[in-house]
Amino acid sequence: MSQDSKRLLQILTAQPVVPVVAVESAGEGVSLARALVAGGIRCIEVTLRTPAAIEAIRAIVGEVPDMVCGAGTILTPKQFTEAEKAGSKFIVSPGATVEVLDAARGSDVPLLPGSATPSEMMAMLQEGYEVLKFFPAEQIGGAALLKSIAPVMPALKFCPTGGVSMKNVKDYLSLLNVLCVGGSWLAPKDKVAAGDWAGITELAREAAGLKAAA
Numbered sequence: 001m002s003q004d005s006k007r008l009l010q011i012l013t014a015q016p017v018v019p020v021v022a023v024e025s026a027g028e029g030v031s032l033a034r035a036l037v038a039g040g041i042r043c044i045e046v047t048l049r050t051p052a053a054i055e056a057i058r059a060i061v062g063e064v065p066d067m068v069c070g071a072g073t074i075l076t077p078k079q080f081t082e083a084e085k086a087g088s089k090f091i092v093s094p095g096a097t098v099e100v101l102d103a104a105r106g107s108d109v110p111l112l113p114g115s116a117t118p119s120e121m122m123a124m125l126q127e128g129y130e131v132l133k134f135f136p137a138e139q140i141g142g143a144a145l146l147k148s149i150a151p152v153m154p155a156l157k158f159c160p161t162g163g164v165s166m167k168n169v170k171d172y173l174s175l176l177n178v179l180c181v182g183g184s185w186l187a188p189k190d191k192v193a194a195g196d197w198a199g200i201t202e203l204a205r206e207a208a209g210l211k212a213a214a
């Protein structure tokens, strides 16, 4: 399967913000996931940027049934397979290589590939992908860029990520080609390190109250 866009749409439209997190242990991942669920956020992207990521995905999938846990920063087929075996419900890549697309074709877990330019978006359409990550969103052109893509490639829907925060999130969520945004601001390093789970629940509650137009 190249992309189960129906399943991805279900996952991504269930909340306006998908927290993109890097965790230092499985226990930290579980506490974070519980704090986010308590604030109304039911989807998390655990990035493979720390050695604990795969164990954390496995633990969240096993111990926090109300959280839909995906894996992010997938750069290689090996990482794709590890994330899939850990129980990831979706897989996110900052871009799209032939190798990662091949791994996705052999898997039932939907891939959300990253794209940043019109040519990359056209290439993804050609591969049968209609739901894309837009990364790095703010740095590459922000909401204005995505707005200009809507009439040109109306089939595409995006999850912009990178530099998105409460300051600019509404610019993205007001676009008809934006399903939700991704961001690390719901899991600030200082709050996670301090175990300030109530503080994270508060950030999640604020984000969960936002509305996407798409």
Ligand SMILES: O=C[C@H](O)COP(=O)(O)O
Binding pocket: 020, 135, 161, 162, 163, 164, 182, 183, 184, 185
């Ligand atoms: O996709 C991953 C990014 O690292 C999240 O970006 P951010 O930290 O700017 O929200």
Ligand SMILES: CC(=O)C(=O)O
Binding pocket: 020, 045, 047, 072, 073, 074, 092, 093, 094, 135, 161
């Ligand atoms: C940007 C990135 O690393 C990811 O979400 O896959």
